[in-house]
Structures are given as structure tokens and as C-alpha cells.
Amino acid sequence: MSESTAKSSRKPGRVIRPHGSRQEGSAVAKLxxxxxxxxxxxxxxxxxYAFRETFVGxxxxxxxxxxxxxxxxLIFWSMTLVVAIQYVTILMRADxxxxxxxxxxxxxxSGALRKSKFGWVAILLGVFATSLFYGDSMITPAISVLSAVEGLTVVEAGLQPLVLPIAVGLLVFLFVIQSRGTAKIGALFAPIMFVYFTVIAILGLTQIVQNPEILLALNPWYAVQFFLIDGFQAFLALGSVVLAVTGSAALFADMGHFGRRPMRIAWFGFVMPALLCNYFGQGAMIIGLDEAGARAAIQNPFFLLAPEMLRLPLVILATMATFIASQAVISGAFSVTHQAIQLGFIPRLTVKHTSASEAGQIxxxxxxxxxxxxxxILVLTFQSSSNLASAYGIAVTGAMLIDTCLLAVLVFTMWKWKWWYAVPLLALFFLVDGAYFAANLTKVPQGGWFPLMVGGFAFLLLTTWAKGRKIMRENMAEAAMPIEIFTKSAKNSATRVPGTAIFMASASVGVPSALLHNIKHNKVVHERVVILTVNIQDVPYVEPEKRVEVTDLGDGFYRLILNYGFMQETDVPAALKKVKECGMEFKMMQTSFFLSRQTLLPSEKPQMMIWREKIFAWMLRNAATAMEFFKLPSNRVVELGSQMEI
Structure with a gap:
């Protein structure tokens, strides 16, 4: 998802606003x-770096x-078309x-296209957008922090040798503190970003007042004229101009954390004007200088907007802002990964919740x-933000183009827009996003290969796991004994012992292999046997009243299904405490959890290529155990292994 996606230290979910216009306004303002x-x-x-790179890249x-x-x-109209119209105005409706x-x-x-033979294309596109997000999440911290620290050379040219060590130190510190939790790290985020956006707006306005003719660039004719005169050179410049709209997909991905209306208010009322003031200010400064001065200033126009005495404070402020940008991408990678695990595209990983009250903080x-x-590796290899700019952009533009494809599917399949206004609008979006993506393809030899390589590798892992998991489930379902036959035979062929046994099952039909092996080898059945399936649905959240489904199979056997959304934490013991339909209540010290662990064997007729089968087997071996993922008590878990072919 660029890919990406959910980046927030707030608890995800729908916003519950208090009644009354004043209270509602206050809640929206806080969000x-x-x-x-x-x-x-x-x-x-x-x-x-965006304005600079179009001239010195x-x-x-x-x-x-x-x-x-x-x-x-170009920057103004790109921000208007891509961010303001495509993402903030239209795509934010696609929640x-x-x-x-x-x-x-x-x-x-997936629900709307389940019966369509082309539904799998939309799913693959979404998975590839998510894969590209991982490439973006690696480049964003590198280029952001490095570009801010490079501001030291504007303050004092002799500090150049210190830029790389300082940037590396800051980045290591950023990742080391992640385990402390987003809330603690982000406590000062909003005040710092308010100051940052206010400062860059004032710096830009100062230059605009001195050279107001730059406001003529609001006329799209100047962008058109640029293409008419320079042609292919202008097309190549798009590869750098698009850096001004990187992060636009984050607005869409984070909608669930703050709500559509607060996001739109923040963008149109504060962030977009501040950014445009700064970009126009950089342009105004350059046209106000002679040729030699402009050539020197374009090397770092952002910091040269400030008077000399304020440049060091601006470097510190910008570095703090890039820390926040990096934090957003990193926490976004955690959230996207959690979603992908729940939706079955990534094997179970160890997920640590860093807040007792906020479920979204992981x-x-x-x-x-x-x-x-x-x-x-990126920082030490490329060594400057200008070099990294060559690698930056292709993952972002690729994700933007995929989002446009998904929007096209939404427009015609779910929103049912009339074709005479849907087609022209989509054509405009495809033209803009396609041009940006094509321009960035020219940067592949200079570093654009890196996010493509990361995205391709992530896509391979995600699709391999999804396919292997699907094959495993189908094979297990084929070999599964019907539960009705099993309960009748188990009643007479095994000794009943006190207590409760919960057998985790991936499918909601048939008998789990752990239950079959337990009876086959131990010859016992607990007085209460619960076959438990955790079902992750295609919605972010499942209401508590819809969490539990219980079927009484008779003779002390129950089938229990716990329903969760793909954004929710799967805490099985907590859910079991609220289950009242399985006879007596669940007491953890009288309950045993039986888990199946499969070992894959080579098949004479493999359903996947051998090399993909080996990748899937490696992922299966290294996945976190169900005990960790479902938060089961370690002293009450029994694992029973089995072998199967895929």
C-alpha cells in the first residue's frame, strides 16, 4: 500500500464526535x-530538496x-491536481x-469483485502498491534527515565532513527509540510542526513581497510554455518536480486516524498554503538574484531564505521536522505490515503493543x-540528498499510479459514476500520474532501481505467502474429516478427562489436525472441546457484539469463531473471557490450547515453482508462533506437529 499508508500515533478507528456545534468544532480542531x-x-x-533538485539534479x-x-x-498545479483534488477531495471518499x-x-x-474474473488484478495492484511503500519507507528517512543536516554547510562550509556522521547518528537514534512507543516519541510533534510550517511560510512570504512577479506562476500557461519550449527536458524535470508531492498517499492512508474532515481542514487551511508560500518564495529569491548569485543560491535555496543569523536555528528546526517525517513513515511501515499480516499476505511476526490503552500503537x-x-546502507552509499533524489520518486509515483487504477475501479464498480464525467477526470489523473511515473523511470540507472528492487522483493514475498497459505488451506480442507462424523466416533473411542481443550483451526469446517493427532496418540478427549477459528474479515473493525459465533456440536464439542477486522488486535484470552455460550466460563488455568505446526515436504506434483515453495517453507519456519500472535498463555500451550505436501 505506497502502499502507504497508516502512519499515526493515534488509535485507529472512527471518530466519535460530541453533540453540539461548539464541542464538535473543538473536537475537529484537535484532530x-x-x-x-x-x-x-x-x-x-x-x-x-524538491525545488533545488529540478535545477541541480x-x-x-x-x-x-x-x-x-x-x-x-508545475509545483503549484501538481499539488492542486494530485494532492488537493485526487487524494484529499476524491480518494478520501474511498474509505x-x-x-x-x-x-x-x-x-x-474484494467483496465487490469477488465474482469478477478480473478481481485478482485489483488485489495484485494493491499488494504491489503496498510493496512499493516499503521502498519509500527506506528512502524517506535517508533523504529527509540528510537534506536537513546538509543545511549545516550553509551555516559553515567547513562542517561538510560532519554531515554524514551526524546524519547516521541521528538515524540510528531514531530507530533505537522506536521500541519506546509512538506516543512518547510524538508528544511534541504537533507544536514542532506548527512552528515549522509557520516559519517556512513566513520565509517564503518575505521573498514574495520583495519579488511579487513570481505570483504570475499561478497561471498554468507558464507550465505549458515550459513544455512547448523545452520539450523532453521539461518531461525529465517532472522526475524532480514530483518530489513536491511525495507523501500525498499518506494523507489517504491516515484518514482513519483523524477523519476525513479534520484532514481536509488541516490541508486546505494550513499545510498547503504554507508549502506554496515557501515554494513561491524560493522561486522569488532566485529570480531576484543575478546569474552568479542564483547559481550559488540554488545549491540550497531553502536555508538561504533565512537571514544568516537565523540559519542555524532553521537547520535545527528542519532536522526536527525531518525526524517527524521519518517517524511517520516508520510507524506507517508497522501499521501496513500489521494489516498485511491480518489479511494473509505476510506470515505472523512478533508485534509488540507499546500502549496499554491505544491499540494502534505497535x-x-x-x-x-x-x-x-x-x-x-542508502546514506553511506549515496552520501548526499541530491544523489538520493535519483532513487526517490519512483516508488511514490508508482503507488500514485496504482491508486489511480484502484480509483478507476471504484468509480465504475461501487460509486457508479456517469461515464461522461468519470472518464475525463480519470484521464486527467492517468495523464498526470503516468507522466510522473514515466519521468521517474529515467532515474532507474542512477538509483531508482533500489525502491523497485525492494518493492519487487516485497511483492514476491507477499504473493508467495498468500498463494502458499491458500494451497495449504485447500489441502487441509480436502483431508479434513467432517466434524459430525468425528464427534460420534470420538465419544466411544477415547477417554474423557476433566478440563477444557481449545484446538486452533485455520478453517471453520472440518477437524483440525492437532485434534486428530491428540486422539490418535493420547487416546483422550477433554470434557469440553472447543475448535477455535480466528476469522479476519475484509473490514477494519468488527463490532464487539459481532465478535463471537458459537455452534454447539453436542457431547461437549463446540465450534467457536472469533471475528476481527484487519486493523484490530487478536487477543484470544481477552475475547474468551466474554464468551458465555460454550457452557461454563473459560478459566485459563483449566484450559489447554493445542496448536498445529506443519512441516512441508517436497511434492511429486508441486502446486508452486520449487524455488517459491522453498521461500514459502522458509517463511513458514520463521513465522512467529500462534501462541505469540494470539497472546496465548505460554504455560497452557501444546504444539503437535504434522507433515504435509504442497
Missing amino acids: AAGAIGIVFGDIGTSPL AHPLDLDKLHVFGVVS NKGQGGSLAVVALL YIPVINWTIMIAVL
């Missing part, structure tokens, strides 16, 4: 402030009014019970350290 502090860090730090432009006006106009992001939309569409160690290693 809008929270969104400014958490969601907009990625797109908010783009002014550090892989395809440099001349520093004349034609090109400055053309680039500023799955309040949740946004590629995976949430895929879950929403920490996944393997994701944290994997991203940290990749970020450090």
Missing part, C-alpha cells in the same frame, strides 16, 4: 492539529525566469469503514531493524 503534527511531515519536508535547468516560473507553476490506504481499498473492493522489531539497515 486537525494532530494531523498536522503527524501526517504531513513527509510532504512538509519536501521544500528542503540529474537533468539541470537554466536559472532564468522561463524555467523558474515553469517549475513553480473502508473510515480506513484509507491501498490495502483498505483492496479489502473494500512496534514490529524485524521491520524496524530491516528498515534501519537499509537506510544506513
Whole structure:
């Protein structure tokens, strides 16, 4: 999902607003402030490098009014079309019970497209967008923190040798503190981002007042003229201009944390004006300088907007803002991974909840350290934010293009828009997003290969796990004994012993292999046997009253299904305490949990390619146990192994 997706230190879910216009307004204002502090860090730090890279990047432009006006106009209209209209205005309507992001939309569409022969295409697109998000989550911290620390060279050129060590130290510190929890890390996020956006807006307005002619760039003709005169060079410039809208998918992904209305208020009322003031200010500063001055200033225009005495404080403020942007992407990677686990695209991983009250605050160690290693490799390999800009963008534009494809499916299958206004609008979005993606493809040899490689590898793992898991379930279902036959035979062939036995089953039909093996080898059946299936539905949240489904199979046998949404925590013991339909209440010290652990064997007729089968077997071996994932008491768990072919 770029991919990405849910980035927040807030508890996910629908917003419950108090009655009364004044109270409601206050609640919306608080949520809008929270969104400014958490969601907009990625797109908010783009002014550090986006404008600069269009002139000094892989395809440099001349520093004349034609090109400055053309680039500023492109940034303005890109932000308007892509962020303001496509994401904030339209895509934010595509929520799955309040949740946004590629995976949430895929879950929403899967029900509508279940009978369609092309439904799998939409699912694969959503999974690929999620895969690209992992590449984005590695590059964003690297380029953001590095670009901010590079501001030290504007304060004092002799500090250049310290840029890399300081950036590496800050990034290591950022990942080390993740285990402490998002709430503690993000306590000061909103005030810092308020100050940051206010400062960059004032710096930009100061330059606009001195050179107000830059406001002519609001006219889209300057962007058109740029293409008419420069042609292919202008097309290549799109690869850098798009850096101004990186993070736009985050607005959609984080909708569930703050709500559609507060997000829109924060964007249109504060964030977008501040960003545009800064971009127009950078352009105004450049056109106000002579050729030599402009050539020197374009190396770091963001920091040169400030008077010399304020540049060091601006570097510190920008570094704090990039920390927040990086934090948002990292916590977003945790949330996206959790969604993918629940939807069956990733094997179970150890998920640590860092708050006793906020379910959305999670920490996944393997994701944290994997991203940290990749970020450090990127920083030490590329060594400057300009070099990293060559790698940045392709994952973002790829995810944007996929979101447009998903939007097209939504428009015609679920929203039922009339074709005469849906087609022109979608054509405009495909033209803009497709042009950005095509322009970024030219950066593949200079570093764009990295996010594509990461995305491709993640896509391989996600689809391999999903397919292997599907094959396993089908094979287990074929071999499963009907529960009615089993209960009748077990009543007479095994000794009943006191207590409760819960057998975890992935399918809601048949008999789990652990139950069959227990009777086969131990010859005993507990006085109460519960076959438990945890069912993750294609919705973010399942209401508590819909959590439990119980079927009394007779003779002390029960089938219990616990329903969860893909954003919810699966705490089985907590859910069992509330179950009243299985006879007596559940007491953990009198309950045993039996888990099946499968070992894969080579098949004479494999249903997957051998190399993918080996990858799936490796993922299965290294998955977290059901005991950890479902929070089962370790001293009450028995694992029974079995072998099967796929």
C-alpha cells in the first residue's frame, strides 16, 4: 500500500464526535492539529530538496525566469491536481469503514469483485502498491534527515565532513527509540510542526513581497510554455518536480486516524498554503538574484531564505521536522505490515503493543531493524540528498499510479459514476500520474532501481505467502474429516478427562489436525472441546457484539469463531473471557490450547515453482508462533506437529 499508508500515533478507528456545534468544532480542531503534527511531515519536508533538485539534479535547468516560473507553476498545479483534488477531495471518499490506504481499498473492493474474473488484478495492484511503500519507507528517512543536516554547510562550509556522521547518528537514534512507543516519541510533534510550517511560510512570504512577479506562476500557461519550449527536458524535470508531492498517499492512508474532515481542514487551511508560500518564495529569491548569485543560491535555496543569523536555528528546526517525517513513515511501515499480516499476505511476526490503552500503537522489531539497515546502507552509499533524489520518486509515483487504477475501479464498480464525467477526470489523473511515473523511470540507472528492487522483493514475498497459505488451506480442507462424523466416533473411542481443550483451526469446517493427532496418540478427549477459528474479515473493525459465533456440536464439542477486522488486535484470552455460550466460563488455568505446526515436504506434483515453495517453507519456519500472535498463555500451550505436501 505506497502502499502507504497508516502512519499515526493515534488509535485507529472512527471518530466519535460530541453533540453540539461548539464541542464538535473543538473536537475537529484537535484532530486537525494532530494531523498536522503527524501526517504531513513527509510532504512538509519536501521544500528542503524538491525545488533545488529540478535545477541541480540529474537533468539541470537554466536559472532564468522561463524555467523558474515553469517549475513553480508545475509545483503549484501538481499539488492542486494530485494532492488537493485526487487524494484529499476524491480518494478520501474511498474509505473502508473510515480506513484509507491501498490495502483498505483492496479489502473494500474484494467483496465487490469477488465474482469478477478480473478481481485478482485489483488485489495484485494493491499488494504491489503496498510493496512499493516499503521502498519509500527506506528512502524517506535517508533523504529527509540528510537534506536537513546538509543545511549545516550553509551555516559553515567547513562542517561538510560532519554531515554524514551526524546524519547516521541521528538515524540510528531514531530507530533505537522506536521500541519506546509512538506516543512518547510524538508528544511534541504537533507544536514542532506548527512552528515549522509557520516559519517556512513566513520565509517564503518575505521573498514574495520583495519579488511579487513570481505570483504570475499561478497561471498554468507558464507550465505549458515550459513544455512547448523545452520539450523532453521539461518531461525529465517532472522526475524532480514530483518530489513536491511525495507523501500525498499518506494523507489517504491516515484518514482513519483523524477523519476525513479534520484532514481536509488541516490541508486546505494550513499545510498547503504554507508549502506554496515557501515554494513561491524560493522561486522569488532566485529570480531576484543575478546569474552568479542564483547559481550559488540554488545549491540550497531553502536555508538561504533565512537571514544568516537565523540559519542555524532553521537547520535545527528542519532536522526536527525531518525526524517527524521519518517517524511517520516508520510507524506507517508497522501499521501496513500489521494489516498485511491480518489479511494473509505476510506470515505472523512478533508485534509488540507499546500502549496499554491505544491499540494502534505497535512496534514490529524485524521491520524496524530491516528498515534501519537499509537506510544506513542508502546514506553511506549515496552520501548526499541530491544523489538520493535519483532513487526517490519512483516508488511514490508508482503507488500514485496504482491508486489511480484502484480509483478507476471504484468509480465504475461501487460509486457508479456517469461515464461522461468519470472518464475525463480519470484521464486527467492517468495523464498526470503516468507522466510522473514515466519521468521517474529515467532515474532507474542512477538509483531508482533500489525502491523497485525492494518493492519487487516485497511483492514476491507477499504473493508467495498468500498463494502458499491458500494451497495449504485447500489441502487441509480436502483431508479434513467432517466434524459430525468425528464427534460420534470420538465419544466411544477415547477417554474423557476433566478440563477444557481449545484446538486452533485455520478453517471453520472440518477437524483440525492437532485434534486428530491428540486422539490418535493420547487416546483422550477433554470434557469440553472447543475448535477455535480466528476469522479476519475484509473490514477494519468488527463490532464487539459481532465478535463471537458459537455452534454447539453436542457431547461437549463446540465450534467457536472469533471475528476481527484487519486493523484490530487478536487477543484470544481477552475475547474468551466474554464468551458465555460454550457452557461454563473459560478459566485459563483449566484450559489447554493445542496448536498445529506443519512441516512441508517436497511434492511429486508441486502446486508452486520449487524455488517459491522453498521461500514459502522458509517463511513458514520463521513465522512467529500462534501462541505469540494470539497472546496465548505460554504455560497452557501444546504444539503437535504434522507433515504435509504442497
